[in-house]
Amino acid sequence: MMPASPAQNRDRKGEARGALCWLLAPAVLWTAFFCLLPLAVILAVSFATRGTYGGILWELSLENYRDLLHLLYGRIFGQSLLLAALTTIVCLAMGFPLAYYIARLPPRRQALWLVLIMVPFWTNFLVRTYAWIFILRTEGLMNTVLLKLGLIPTPIEILYSNSAVVLGLVYGYLPFMVLPLYAAIERVDRALIEAAWDLYADRWSVFRLVLVPLTKPGIVAGCVLVFIPSLGAFITPDLLGGARSMMVGNLIQHEYLIARDWPLGSAISIVLMALVTGAMIWYFRAQSVVDDKRGAS
Amino acid sequence: MRAPGVWLSTLSALGLAFLYLPIAVLVVFSFNASRLSATWQGLSWQWYEVLWRDEALRAATENSLLVAGVSTVIVMLLGVPAAMGLELVRARWRRVLEPMFLLPLVIPEVMMGVALLLLFVFLRMPLSLTTVIIGHVAFNLPVAIVVLRARLQKLDFRLLEAAYDLGATPWQAFRRITLPLLFPAILGAMLLAFTISLDDFIVTFFVAGPGATTLPLKVYSMIKSGLSPEINALSAVLVAVSMGLVGLSLIFQRR
Numbered sequence: 001m002m003p004a005s006p007a008q009n010r011d012r013k014g015e016a017r018g019a020l021c022w023l024l025a026p027a028v029l030w031t032a033f034f035c036l037l038p039l040a041v042i043l044a045v046s047f048a049t050r051g052t053y054g055g056i057l058w059e060l061s062l063e064n065y066r067d068l069l070h071l072l073y074g075r076i077f078g079q080s081l082l083l084a085a086l087t088t089i090v091c092l093a094m095g096f097p098l099a100y101y102i103a104r105l106p107p108r109r110q111a112l113w114l115v116l117i118m119v120p121f122w123t124n125f126l127v128r129t130y131a132w133i134f135i136l137r138t139e140g141l142m143n144t145v146l147l148k149l150g151l152i153p154t155p156i157e158i159l160y161s162n163s164a165v166v167l168g169l170v171y172g173y174l175p176f177m178v179l180p181l182y183a184a185i186e187r188v189d190r191a192l193i194e195a196a197w198d199l200y201a202d203r204w205s206v207f208r209l210v211l212v213p214l215t216k217p218g219i220v221a222g223c224v225l226v227f228i229p230s231l232g233a234f235i236t237p238d239l240l241g242g243a244r245s246m247m248v249g250n251l252i253q254h255e256y257l258i259a260r261d262w263p264l265g266s267a268i269s270i271v272l273m274a275l276v277t278g279a280m281i282w283y284f285r286a287q288s289v290v291d292d293k294r295g296a297s
Numbered sequence: 298m299r300a301p302g303v304w305l306s307t308l309s310a311l312g313l314a315f316l317y318l319p320i321a322v323l324v325v326f327s328f329n330a331s332r333l334s335a336t337w338q339g340l341s342w343q344w345y346e347v348l349w350r351d352e353a354l355r356a357a358t359e360n361s362l363l364v365a366g367v368s369t370v371i372v373m374l375l376g377v378p379a380a381m382g383l384e385l386v387r388a389r390w391r392r393v394l395e396p397m398f399l400l401p402l403v404i405p406e407v408m409m410g411v412a413l414l415l416l417f418v419f420l421r422m423p424l425s426l427t428t429v430i431i432g433h434v435a436f437n438l439p440v441a442i443v444v445l446r447a448r449l450q451k452l453d454f455r456l457l458e459a460a461y462d463l464g465a466t467p468w469q470a471f472r473r474i475t476l477p478l479l480f481p482a483i484l485g486a487m488l489l490a491f492t493i494s495l496d497d498f499i500v501t502f503f504v505a506g507p508g509a510t511t512l513p514l515k516v517y518s519m520i521k522s523g524l525s526p527e528i529n530a531l532s533a534v535l536v537a538v539s540m541g542l543v544g545l546s547l548i549f550q551r552r
Contacts, residue, residue, distance in 0.1 A: 023382035024378070024383070027382075027442075028394065028397075030375055030434070030435075030438065031400075034413070034416070034434070035397075035400060035401055038412035038413050038416040041412065041415050041419060042408070042412045042415055094312055097308045098309050098312040098313075101305045116316075117313075119540060119543065120316045120317060123320060123536050124513065124532075126513055126520065127516070130323070130528060131323045131532070133524065134323060134326070134335070134524070134529070135319060135322060137524075141326075141335045171315070171316070174316065175316075232406065249407040252408070253411075256503070257503075262415065266415070269411060273405065276404075
C-alpha cells in the first residue's frame with residue numbers, strides 16, 4: 001500500500017475534527033437539557049410568585065429574596081453556615097495529624113492507609129448515618145454500655161441535637177479533608193523541615209512556620225471539599241438533628257414538598273448555590289496565589 | 298522527617314477507628330438475637346431471614362438494580378465519546394466544555410433534585426423510574442468523564458497516529474487501539490457509576506414517583522418509621538455490596 005501523502009493526512013485530520021462534533025454532541029445536548037436547563041428553570045421560578053394552591057404564577061418580583069431576609073430564614077442560613085464551619089474545623093483538626101502520619105509512612109503502607117480512609121466513604125450514606133442513630137439514641141449502644149459500666153447515672157441525650165449533626169457530618173466528610181491534606185504534605189520538601197529542626201524550632205513552630213504555609217493549598221482544598229457538602233447537607237440534619245437543627249437543605253425540601261412554595265424554595269436554592277460558588281472562588285484564588293508564588297521564585 | 302512518634306500513631310489509629318467502628322457495630326449487631334437492639338442476646342440469623350421474606354424490599358431492590366444498570370449504560374454511551382472528544386478538541390473549546398460537564402459535581406444535591414423535579418413538572422413528565430434514571434445519568438456523567446479522562450491523558454497518542462499512518466479508519470483505530478487500552482477505565486467507571494446509582498438517596502427522593510421506590514428510599518422510610526434489627530441486617534448487606542463493588546472498581550482502575 002502507498003504511504004499516505006501529506007494532503008491525504010490533512011484530509012484525515014479534517015475528518016477527525018468533523019467526527020469530534022459527533023463524539024461530543026450527545027453529552028453536550030444531554031448536559032444542556034438535564035443540567036443547564038433545570039438550573040435556568042430554577043433561576044426563573046425564583047422570581048415568580050406562589051399561586052393560591054401551590055402552583056407558579058409568572059408575576060415576576062424580588063419578593064422571594066426579600067422574604068429570605070425574614071428572621072426565621074436568616075436563622076436557618078446562619079445555623080447552616082455555623083454547623084458547616086464547625087464541621088470543617090473539626091475535620092481539619094482531626095484530618096491534619098492523620099494526613100501527616102500517612103505522608104510519613106513507607107509508600108506501600110501509604111497506599112493501604114489511603115484506601116482504608118476512602119472505603120467507609122463508599123458505604124451508603126444513609127447506612128452510615130443510621131449507625132450513629134443506633135449508637136447515640138437514648139436506649140442506644142453508647143448509653144447501654146456506659147450505664148452498665150456505671151459510668152453515668154442517667155442516659156446522655158445527644159441524638160437529635162446540633163452536636164449529633166456535626167458529629168454525623170464530620171464522620172461523613174472526614175475523607176474529603178484527609179486526601180487533599182495528604183497530597184499537600186506528601187509534596188513538602190523534607191529538607192525544609194529538617195532545616196527547621198536543625199535551627200532549634202520547636203514542634204509548634206515547625207507546624208506553624210513551615211508546614212502550614214507549605215501545605216496551604218491542600219488545607220484550603222480540604223476545607224472547601226468539606227464545607228460545600230456540609231452546607232448543603234440534607235440527610236444528616238434530617239436524621240440526626242432535632243426540631244431546631246434545620247439546615248438549608250431541609251428548608252428547601254420543606255418549601256418544595258410540604259409548604260409547596262416552589263418560588264421561595266427556588267430562591268433558597270439559588271442563594272445556597274451562590275454561597276457554594278463563593279467558597280469555590282475562594283478556593284481557586286488560594287490555589288492561583290500559590291501558583292503565582294511558585295512561578296515567581 | 299522523623300519517624301512517626303507514639304502520639305501520632307495512636308491519634309491516627311483512633312481516627313481510623315472512628316471511621317470504622319460505627320460500621321462494624323452495625324454489622325455485629327445485625328446478628329443479635331434481641332429485638333431491643335442495643336443489648337447482646339446471642340447469635341442469630343433471624344433478621345436476615347426477615348429481610349429475605351420482605352416482598353417490598355425485594356421490589357425496591359429490583360428497581361434499584363434496574364435504575365443502576367440502565368443509567369450506567371446510558372452514562373457510558375454518552376461519557377466514553379465525550380471523554381475522547383474532550384481529549385482531541387482544541388484547548389479553547391475544552392475550557393468551555395469541561396466545566397460544563399463537571400458542573401453537577403459542585404451543585405448541592407438537594408438543588409439538583411429540586412431543579413430536575415421542576416423540569417419534569419414543566420415538561421409534564423410523570424415521575425417514574427424513567428425520571429429517576431435521567432437524574433442518575435445527570436450526576437454520574439461527570440464522574441465517568443473524570444475517571445475516563447484520567448486514563449486517556451496517560452494514553453500514548455503515537456499508537457493512534459501509527460494506526461492512522463497504516464491506513465486505519467477512525468472507527469478501526471477506536472475499536473482496535475483506543476478501546477482495548479481504555480477498557481480497564483471503562484469497567485472502573487461503570488462500577489463506580491453503578492455503585493453511586495445504587496447508593497443515591499437525595500436526587501432519587503425528589504424525582505421518584507409512586508411505585509418507583511428504590512433501595513435507599515426504602516431504607517430511609519424504614520429508619521423514619523422506627524428502628525428494628527432488620528435495618529441492621531439490611532445495612533450489613535449494603536455495606537458488603539458497596540465495598541465489593543468499589544474493591545472491583547479499584548482493581549480495574551489500577552491495571
